[in-house]
Amino acid sequence: MDFEYKYLFKLLMLGDAGVGKSCLLMRFADKRYTGQYICTVGIDFKVRTIEVAGQMVKLQIWDTAGEERFRSVITSYYRGAHGVFLVYDTTHRQSYRNIDVWLREIGRHTNNNINIMLVGNKCDIIGQRQVSHQGAAMYAESLGIPFMETSARSGANVEEVFISMAVNVFNRLTLPSNIHLSNHSMRRQPSKTQAKAQQALGSATAHKGTIRLSPLKKRTSSRERDLCC
Ligand SMILES: Nc1nc2c(ncn2[C@@H]2O[C@H](COP(=O)(O)OP(=O)(O)OP(=O)(O)O)[C@@H](O)[C@H]2O)c(=O)[nH]1
Numbered sequence: 001m002d003f004e005y006k007y008l009f010k011l012l013m014l015g016d017a018g019v020g021k022s023c024l025l026m027r028f029a030d031k032r033y034t035g036q037y038i039c040t041v042g043i044d045f046k047v048r049t050i051e052v053a054g055q056m057v058k059l060q061i062w063d064t065a066g067e068e069r070f071r072s073v074i075t076s077y078y079r080g081a082h083g084v085f086l087v088y089d090t091t092h093r094q095s096y097r098n099i100d101v102w103l104r105e106i107g108r109h110t111n112n113n114i115n116i117m118l119v120g121n122k123c124d125i126i127g128q129r130q131v132s133h134q135g136a137a138m139y140a141e142s143l144g145i146p147f148m149e150t151s152a153r154s155g156a157n158v159e160e161v162f163i164s165m166a167v168n169v170f171n172r173l174t175l176p177s178n179i180h181l182s183n184h185s186m187r188r189q190p191s192k193t194q195a196k197a198q199q200a201l202g203s204a205t206a207h208k209g210t211i212r213l214s215p216l217k218k219r220t221s222s223r224e225r226d227l228c229c
C-alpha cells in the first residue's frame with residue numbers, strides 16, 4: 001500500500017553477491033522471507049512509506065546486484081542517493097573485507113552528502129561466524145558510521161536498520177546545521193549534541209503498514225541497540 005508522503009528518500013543496498021541484500025529488503029518491504037537465492041540481475045527497487053517525527057517519508061530502496069559484472073550498471077544509480085547500506089555476511093569474511101572496496105566505489109561515485117550504514121547480515125547462523133560483532137563495531141566506529149547486525153531470516157534488527165537510516169537522513173536534511181548528524185561524512189564521529197538530536201527523534205512502532213516515531217521514554221545505550229540475536 002502506498003501513502004501520500006512529504007519526503008522521498010532514495011536508499012541503496014550495496015555489498016557482495018549472496019550477503020542477503022534482497023532478502024533484507026524483501027523482509028522490510030514485503031514482510032516475508034523465502035530463503036531462495038535468486039541472484040539480482042542489475043538493479044531492482046521496492047518502496048515503503050513510514051512516518052518519521054510526524055512526517056510521511058517514502059523510502060525508495062534500490063537493491064543492487066553484488067556480482068562484479070553488474071558493477072558498471074549500478075554505479076549510475078548512486079547519483080542522488082540519500083543513504084547507502086553496506087551489507088556483508090557475518091559468516092563470510094571476504095564479504096566483510098570487501099566493504100573497503102564498496103566504500104571506495106561510494107567515494108568515487110557520490111559526494112559526501114550521504115548517510116552510510118554498515119550491516120552485518122545472517123547473524124542467526126550460529127557456529128559459522130567469521131566476523132566478530134566487536135571487530136565490525138570498531139571498524140564502523142573508526143569510519144564514523146552506524147553499525148548493526150541483522151537477520152533477514154529471523155527478522156532481527158531488520159526494521160531497526162531501515163528506520164535508523166530514515167531517521168539519520170531525516171535529521172541531516174531537516175535539522176539545523178549545528179545539530180546535523182555527521183554520519184554522512186565517512187570519517188567524522190557524531191558529536192554529543194548530534195547524538196542527542198538523533199535520540200530525541202525516538203523509537204518506532206509499526207502501525208497499519210506505517211511506522212510511527214514517538215519520543216523515547218528510556219535512554220537506550222548504543223550497545224543495546226546494536227546487539228542482535
Ligand atoms: N541464514 C540466513 N540466510 C540468509 C539471510 N539472508 C539471506 N540469506 C540467504 O542468502 C542467500 C542470498 O541472499 P540474497 O538476498 O539473494 O543475496 P543478495 O545479496 O541479494 O545477492 P545478489 O543479488 O547476488 O547480490 C539466500 O539463499 C538466502 O536464503 C539471513 O539473514 N540468514
Ligand SMILES: [Mg+2]
Pocket residue numbers: 021022023038039040063064065066
Ligand atoms: Mg539480490
